[in-house]
Amino acid sequence: DAKTTQPTSMDCAEGRAANLPCNHSTISGNEYVYWYRQIHSQGPQYIIHGLKNNETNEMASLIITEDRKSSTLILPHATLRDTAVYYCIVRIGSGNTGKLIFGQGTTLQVKP
């Protein structure tokens, strides 16, 4: 599975968009980009995933660059409850065991 690089921490003002970057320059053609978050030592929570196209769901949007070497998770209107550690994970979508390799993640602090 490809390695990912994320900033250690970020701040965001409440109500503003939070843009969390992730670099995955060694990603291969059959690898997906996943985002999970972990709020204050709870179990991680799935947010979104994508392969090539941009994706949006009720929680967030995922923008993947055309060369797929980086991506950005966007929380459109961050709230205090979005304060968490956000993990960007790359792995193949099928034909594997489904195991996830977590890095250090980005600690997002949403401030009033």
Place this chain on the structure above:
Amino acid sequence: NAGVTQTPKFQVLKTGQSMTLQCAQDMNHNSMYWYRQDPGMGLRLIYYSASEGTTDKGEVPNGYNVSRLNKREFSLRLESAAPSQTSVYFCASTRGRAFYEQFFGPGTRLTVL
């Protein structure tokens, strides 16, 4: 649906003691996983079970054993606990290998003295 449940929530052991962490899911998922998370670190995979009847090692399997008791239950055993195993343990499940969303339990906070 309770989702993924773990017992106990907290446990304190002395070095050399043994214990089993229990995990159960009621979502009819095929694959189950055990992770550990040390303070300030990301999660690391200990063992996983891609389907009922199979188990495989993850990144950090030493000092642990697992049992996939049935489709619902996946237990993690520490035969002789060591202080280095002080951690938070998370169980997770997913429908199958090709499905992308893993559901996590609330965690077991284990301290080994």
